[in-house]
Amino acid sequence: MLSCRFGGGSGFRLELEDNEDLVVVRSVRRGARHDVSPLSSPSRTAQDRLTPLFGFPEAGVGVYAAPVGDAPNIAVVLNEDPEVEFAGRGLRDQFGAPVVYTENVFVKFRDDLSDSECAAVLAEAGLTVKRTAGSAPNAYFAGAPTGIGREVFPLAERLLDRDDVDLCHPELVREVSRKGMFPQQWHLGPAVVKGVEVVAHANVVEAWADSRGDGIVLCVIDDGMDVAHPEFASPGKLVAPRSVSRPRGDDPRPGDGDNHGTACAGVACADGVDKASGVAPGARFMPVRLVSGLGSQDEADAFVWATDHGADVISCSWGPADGNWWDPTDPVHNQVVPLPDNTRLAIEYAVTRGRGGKGCVITWAAGNGAESVDNDGYASYPKVIAVAACNDQGRQSRYSDHGTAIWCSFPSNNGSPSRTPGIWTTDRHGREGYNLGDESLGDAAGDYTNSFGGTSSACPGVAGVAALILAANPGLRWDEVKDLLRASADRIDDNSHEYDENGHSNRYGFGRVNAAAAVRLAVSKLPLSVSVAGN
Template identity: 55%
Template sequence: MPTAYFGRADEPGSTFEPSDDLLVVRAATGPAVPRQRGSVPLPLRDLLAGAVLVQAHPEVGVEVYRLPPGQPIAERIRALDAAPEIRFAGRVLADPATGEPVLYTENLFVKFTDDADPAHCRAVLAGAGLRIREQVGYAANAYFTAAPERTGQRVFTIAAELLARPDVEYSHPELIRRRARKTIAPQQWHLRATTVDGTPVNAHANVEAAHAVTRGAGITVAVIDDGIDIDHPEFAGRVVAPRDVTADTDDPRPKDQGGTGPDYGDNHGTACAGVAVAAGSAGASGVAPEAALLPIRLASGLGSQAEARAFQWAADHGADVISCSWGPADGAWYRPSDPAHQRVVPIPASTGLALEYAANSGRGGRGCVIVFAAGNGNEPADNDGYAGHPAVLAVAACNDTGTRSVYSDTGAAVAVAFPSNDFEHAPFRHPAPLTPGIWTVDRRGRRGYNPGDPALGDAAGDYTAEFGGTSSAAPGVAGTAALVLAANPGLTRARVREILQRTADRIDEANGNYDASGHSPWYGHGRVNARAAVDAARG
């Protein structure tokens, strides 16, 4: 079975198995496989009859389908591959633990040792039959390369052969997984004590008190996510260095038509940015309402080279804090026996090196503070190579009563917690929350989470009342880090982390399982206290 080595040669690899019922097709042109021209159906409609679309990557025209049980997959692939509208059709690899599709692109990331001669590196790549697509800027002697089309699974062999060389440090194929958003589908109770629908709520992160000292001016927060509605009034005048690393343009705005499907279109990034830096000028304040927003649209799958470029762009264009509310797909939080809870998803070297570049070289060498959502699977965040990376602040979610949100991931990787939404779940004896979730910015009009229903936010559809998950918690901590840096711009990222953890409030003492060092597997070092953190930074 194909094995990818995302780390060095002496580190364990990730093995995948061919799926018996999944196939991948790539359109010859356009973002999707065409089934008709105008009102005239194409033969492709019959070739895909009965197949269920389970994953789409419109940025490269790739779709993954699951066939009904018992259907011969080889025959279907041959017919699709011969269709003029299809550039390629083939088998799909799957994660053996979960059956989740894992796509390979015939691209490889290769990093030679730092002291290797660049001319030698290029000669080695050419000898392996690889074309250099990009010499990346976040690591020395590192290249994003392409094998000849239809190399197929032999990219795993090529990568392994290169990794066996003494002058190669990392070598792995570009593998694409579904990138999961960390969201669970009055007002701003997470920022201050307030009353919601007549019920007092006092489980906030002490943000309003911090605003008496600083509101984040002079600090830039990068939000890497799907499209961000940068024309929203809450971001006016504070957008810097916008980028779409998937489309390779400077327009990070949502590219879809919106709606209320299972992934809610390109709505997620706008809400995340709102939690971090919304101005509060019209209806929702972010944690750092005077910080600048560096919006980066990433629509590519998990593990893509675009993912790595996002971190480099953020660091090279002045980001002080980087907020990421995404990562590997979560297991089912309500099903403790879900085998997905035990799977380990490593971070590819390409992304890991770019993340480390931002963490070590950003802010003139003081390092960007990188925040990740811990996850919504009620599972160990330590198995997530993104949230579990040592340079990352992984954020769990706590609720409006100061206890754990039922879905929030756990473990040693969790650094701190931040207020978010919650759900009642009788099998766990988990009570109903006091509020519907986090009130924040929404994509304007009817295209966002709130189509204009006052019960879901405001009547115009510019705000949502029900954002949540660790997706909302992570930008809350990113905004708090911005307040800390505004109070003391000379702090290193390590010092910011230490302050956030040291000044956090230990919540739920009875059930938090805090150890001798003050760490809880549920809350990290506790719920962030923005005012205490700002005071510590000034001191």
Template identity: 50%
Template sequence: MPKIYYGTKKEPAFELVQSDDLIAVRTRSKRSLTRSTGPVAQPISAELDDGVLVVSYPEAGVEVYRIPTDRHVKSVSDRKSALRASPEVQFAGSVLVDPVSKEPVLYTENIFIKFIDTADPDDCAEIIRDAGLTIKSQPDYATNAYFVEAPTGTGQKIFDIANDLLKHDNVEYCHPELIRPRARKQIFPQQWHLKKTSINGLLIDASVNVAAAHEITQGEGVSIAVIDDGVDIDHPEFSGTGKIVAPRDATLLTNNPRPKDTFGIGPNGDNHGTACAGVACANGIDGASGVAPKARLIPIRLASGLGSQREAEAFKWAADNGADVISCSWGPPDGRWWDKNDVKHRSIFQLPASTRLAMDYVTQKGRNGKGCVILFAAGNGNESVDNDGYASYSKVIAVTACNDRGTRSVYSDFGKAAWCAFPSSDFGYAPFQHPDALTPGIWTTDRIGRHGYNPDERGHAAGDPAFNYTNSFGGTSSACPGAAGIAALILSVNPDLKWLEVKTLFKKACDKIDPQNGDYNSEGHSPKYGYGRLNALNAVELAKPQPRNAVTINRRFDAPILDMQTGSFALEVADDTPIESLAISVDIQHTYIGDLILSLQPPAGTGIDTLVLYSRSGGATKNLKQTFDTVTTPELAKFSGKKCQGTWTLQIQDVAAQDSGTLVSFGINLIFPRTDWIVPAEKAKKHQASNKTVKKNFPKKSPNK
């Protein structure tokens, strides 16, 4: 069985097994063999007539079919041979599957490889050549990273090549490009979220208080990247000068993110991204408002499968083109939420190193070093989000779904990684004693005309009569861009916040809903709701810039850093007040920072041992001017609540020959606890009690009436 390492060679690997009833077919024309739009079917398609299409990747011309295996039909092996003989077929072969879920996992003849930061680029290129590989690209979101290809026909030997490369001392990560079906986080027909209102005579008061927050901000000056399928950027709700920024089709490598009607599995086509974008930032000029209607939209179409290199490149495009917030309503396939025995509930989907490093890049380099805020839909499988390597990654905000009763939506995922909840759709399910939803849903944007969710599969209007809006969108797919909109409101009020500060602020801005059944622990965390349902008004009030209670001690040294030697540099802290956090700043001029190791020795009274701030990363880059805080160096969080009086020593080791430099300056910024991170009770009660002011970006007539 092929063994794959998505992490380092010391981290656990996972295995795939070969299916005995699946065939993968790639055509030269990229057209489907069995679903061609041409008037005459090709004879070779008869080999698949009794097969069931399991998954397709139209951009690559790849389809996977499940073939009957009883003795009265042609064998899988014979069909492969017949397909390979056809000039229209480029490849016909076996399919690997996840041993638990039995879901197909396609492999390409490409490999992602990252060498250690200090490796010589010439040595890296030589190792790649010696392995018989060709460099396709060098992703610049990580040092010494390469995307390489093996010769055509390498097949499953690609796994052996990757594992052999990983044995090199200089190789940090190495894995084949594996592609899984990318599931949209969508449940319909119901959605509701924006403000307290009456629907069908019922007062519904379970919103995130967006209308009140709009009295302060509507997301001005902030850009939200929606990575999804196509976005109908011609929709009037995305019109206006400057609304659309840096549009991209990350799969086709063009600047046209519009939906492409493909032969994708399921009835939804390329509709999902338009609805998600509308929930986040629709203008609200005609029929639907986003949470942040004045935010800019960076629409990024990603039709490539889960784990592809295009996936990683989509994140980098977002950060490099000014994204402040990145919304992702997709991930591994969900289990059947009503079936606890579904094997997908036990499946663990790891995050590939290629995508993880791209996420690291956007949190470190995005927003001029403050980091982009990344949000993921928790999932709709009524299962643990902790098994989803994407949504549970520590640099991501995982968003669950709650309903119009202020309780958990029946399908919503749960777990330790759940960070917050946002209102979305729900429906009743008697076996779980789960009641019906109170609302039929609210509108969001749909593809213009009859191509989207509206009309529905029966041809009935599922939104406005002109078919430009839908009332049938929901799930954590809707919850995620809703929370992304709140992140945009926060950054509009205070653009200086770092991504981790936004995540922390979310925690403080939530309302604790469903206290009897939420299973909140002593830290205020619920596996169902994270830290609760987001409250947009609380969030923007908390985000308003306040005078910081802080002390900065900085000294200019202009001291030499000698080759192959260690230098120590000290600062004295006199204040003995317990701190909330600290940051260490250094300014080093050096000809090869990959030679350097920086360690911080705190005063003995803190009870904390020496910790490493920086260790030989950056390769041949010159100079290091950086601030280390809890975002870049999580170990610094250990000082929270500590008295930091005493001597702080910075040790700089030059561990390799030939280069030297100078420590220009070294500083410590001590931040003391704020006493003002409380929403004024009178203001909050006033907004929540009245909610009478409705901005004109909300539709004048509710589609529910």
């Protein structure tokens, strides 16, 4: 049994076990799809007995399901192939979820240690600093000796047991679930779709009379974004584009099959110059590409980059894998995924250091498993805004997660039956993306899709509303924005049992976001001198 602790010595203990139905393969080639490589004939025969589950192409890693008991034998064959750097049995946590470890460690020392003292401890442990974490003082992302394998777990535990170490755990990565489901933008205001009037909107169009998000920087962290799209082409629109995953640099464009981020960005802040407007069309756009595994150091780096480069709002439509929403017996519904310390500190950095100390507003997709969001350490973290999805009839979308952490809801698709196909938004430019150029799926050119959805779409919708709020009153702290969303939300599906004495529903949070009411409330909180000057 292997284990590590998140949150320090007395924090949450994650336990991991060997599993003979999983094989983890690392190719010598980086950047290619993890299940495509020029393997020898015996290796290909062995790999054909495996079922791909997920992978991390930038690291050349794939995770596969094996026939029970066959994993060790298959791993032996694959390890003999010169194209394979490593093949071995996989690990599952105590909830049954596959988890991949790396030979890297996140370490946070006590704040009072000097750089030289930290370096000495790391060197004594055989660790080499790869980079400072940037999210907190004395925080490091360090590499263990190559080939250490699972000994990285006891190494991290020994460090954490030291009095001068606050936090320490191996870098553990999981499958990332993009929270999307599959042209009138009925979510923004009243619309008629296929002859049917739809009024279950977030009152965004009315809010535009007072705020369009001008001057606010809205960051979308996702699988890559088509920054050449016409809806992101206004002067000064793009701010500090970045890829925190390999290949790292200032190019956030998506790779093959990575369609999610462009659609999310369109919901949040598309210019509205052609066929789709974001909730905050006047906001500037910071695209940050992240395709690394859940829990990676790259994930934490994304929040530090956004904070250090001026993000006001950060939208995250991703998280742990969901159970099948239509199958209440799916065991994935009961998995608990903790928020790793490296990412938690990076989020803390954003809400304490961002916006000159007023804090970045962070929205998070609640998830699409029709399960408890409270098992998701990311969306349920108290300093983010967990966003659920509601449908075109003002009810809960069938897949949307529920729980005490849900803060608010935003219109999205329903998962059928529905009067609307989904949310109309930007798609990858041309014949890539969700719409390959079929007018029934969006527009004939393939620049827009009509069927985006899930809490993936709801989350950037609320991020856009946060941008409208901050443009109307830039002096608000992150928690004040969160409270304004609560105070101005519309209670939907209201009945005697839906909302508790505090006005909270486990399905809708405090209700469906009302952008116009939120902006008006933000303006009312301006200092009197500012309000008078503005008049």
